[in-house]
Amino acid sequence: MPCLAESIRQSDPSLQELLGAVENAPSLALMVLAAWRLARTLAVRVVEEVLAERAQQPTEWLTCPECGTRLQSKGFVWRHLMTLLGPISWQRRVGRCPHRCPIGCVAPLDDALGLRPHQRTSIELKQVACALAVFVPFETTAALLSRLHTLQVSPGAVWHWVQEAGQRAMDWLQGELDQLEAGQSPAEEPLDAQTAAQPLVIGADGVRVPFRPEAGKPNGRTVWREIKVAILARLGRRTTHAGQGVHRLEQRRLVAVLGDIDALRPRLWLEAVRQGVLSARLVAWISDGGRGFWTLYAARFADYATGILDFYHAAQNLWKGAAAWLDGRTKDARAWFVSARHRLRHGKADGVLADIAAALALDGLPASARDTLTNLYAYLEKHRDHLDYEKFKELGLPLGSGLVESACKWLIQHRFKGVGMRWSEEGFNHLLHLRLAWVNGRFDALFPLEPSPNL
Numbered sequence: 001m002p003c004l005a006e007s008i009r010q011s012d013p014s015l016q017e018l019l020g021a022v023e024n025a026p027s028l029a030l031m032v033l034a035a036w037r038l039a040r041t042l043a044v045r046v047v048e049e050v051l052a053e054r055a056q057q058p059t060e061w062l063t064c065p066e067c068g069t070r071l072q073s074k075g076f077v078w079r080h081l082m083t084l085l086g087p088i089s090w091q092r093r094v095g096r097c098p099h100r101c102p103i104g105c106v107a108p109l110d111d112a113l114g115l116r117p118h119q120r121t122s123i124e125l126k127q128v129a130c131a132l133a134v135f136v137p138f139e140t141t142a143a144l145l146s147r148l149h150t151l152q153v154s155p156g157a158v159w160h161w162v163q164e165a166g167q168r169a170m171d172w173l174q175g176e177l178d179q180l181e182a183g184q185s186p187a188e189e190p191l192d193a194q195t196a197a198q199p200l201v202i203g204a205d206g207v208r209v210p211f212r213p214e215a216g217k218p219n220g221r222t223v224w225r226e227i228k229v230a231i232l233a234r235l236g237r238r239t240t241h242a243g244q245g246v247h248r249l250e251q252r253r254l255v256a257v258l259g260d261i262d263a264l265r266p267r268l269w270l271e272a273v274r275q276g277v278l279s280a281r282l283v284a285w286i287s288d289g290g291r292g293f294w295t296l297y298a299a300r301f302a303d304y305a306t307g308i309l310d311f312y313h314a315a316q317n318l319w320k321g322a323a324a325w326l327d328g329r330t331k332d333a334r335a336w337f338v339s340a341r342h343r344l345r346h347g348k349a350d351g352v353l354a355d356i357a358a359a360l361a362l363d364g365l366p367a368s369a370r371d372t373l374t375n376l377y378a379y380l381e382k383h384r385d386h387l388d389y390e391k392f393k394e395l396g397l398p399l400g401s402g403l404v405e406s407a408c409k410w411l412i413q414h415r416f417k418g419v420g421m422r423w424s425e426e427g428f429n430h431l432l433h434l435r436l437a438w439v440n441g442r443f444d445a446l447f448p449l450e451p452s453p454n455l
């Protein structure tokens with residue numbers, strides 16, 4: 001006779017019934033599920049017993065903050081809380097000021113347990129729900145909680161917890177931005193020696209997200225707004241199955257903001273300092289031709305980072321130039337494009353610029369071709385320092401912004417652009433900052449499991 005089952009059999013009828021379901025299960029799958037229900041009920045029972053025992057211990061009453069008199073017990077009062085185990089209830093002493101100062105009821109055991117006065121859900125449940133909501137819609141989160149934890153939680157409750165935690169993340173960030181503004185730089189994140197020796201790659205991109213035209217109203221035409229996303233990562237290497245060495249991003253950190261370049265700038269700099277932009281052996285800034293990002297580079301990063309214009313973007317523009325100048329259908333256009341791209345790739349950007357200058361000097365160039373070539377020349381000349389692809393390759397840096405773009409898209413695309421999704425500014429921001437906390441390894445800090453004076 002198994003002794004654990006025997007002691008349950010001698011306990012109360014509800015546990016006996018749950019044990020019976022385990023014993024009579026016709027298959028292993030049903031046995032496991034029945035045992036799971038028993039385990040949860042047992043766990044609730046244990047937690048409630050321990051709480052009841054703690055509640056019996058003598059209470060140290062503090063003094064009233066209004067009049068300084070020692071508070072007096074008014075007896076035991078029920079407390080109910082939704083937890084990861086399901087609803088739990090216990091009784092504990094509450095006290096009041098004997099002079100009836102308007103300080104409400106005080107429950108010292110609640111404080112000791114890390115509970116706030118009107119808290120109805122325990123933080124470990126919010127943490128699990130928010131972790132799911134980082135990846136899947138609120139309805140799916142509620143459905144998964146029901147399936148995985150046998151918890152009945154509404155999508156609206158999940159939404160509310162996400163707003164709460166997301167706001168906490170935004171408040172923290174704002175505090176850090178205020179400190180940065182006041183001249184206080186953040187500490188660098190500690191790295192092992194190998195990672196610290198790797199180049200730091202920084203890139204930025206814009207992604208559009210559908211918003212509701214007016215907060216709180218479901219109707220009206222969708223408004224698409226741009227999210228600025230930046231990635232900072234250490235550039236490692238890995239070997240593929242075919243034995244080829246390829247880049248791999250490590251220590252990936254993302255920064256994102258619903259706003260313009262000016263809103264991105266301090267956020268990106270804050271994270272850049274934390275990721276070692278001031279101390280890294282080699283820093284690379286990779287971006288396509290988007291002007292705002294290069295303006296940000298020039299203003300903040302040029303002193304620390306090697307700028308790389310996305311090679312594929314540059315090549316695309318070469319083709320536009322070739323097609324306008326030599327007629328896109330001709331062999332000549334194709335031949336010049338191939339040669340120009342090859343020279344650009346191998347550090348001969350000046351030769352390409354000379355070709356274009358020579359073409360512009362020709363008489364009889366059609367006006368539209370002249371415009372296109374003039375723009376191409378200006379574009380390459382402006383980025384002259386960002387075109388030394390041969391050198392970048394020798395330094396082990398990537399030539400394209402593909403790694404950057406896919407990481408940026410992942411952050412937004414995966415969660416914010418589902419079928420029929422439209423966001424409010426607040427709702428978007430809260431979830432975005434929760435998702436950022438997750439990818440940046442700071443999620444658990446938003447859910448302190450131990451009592452803290454800041455709560």
Ligand SMILES: [Zn+2]
Pocket residue numbers: 064065066067068069097098099100101
């Ligand atoms: Zn008082």
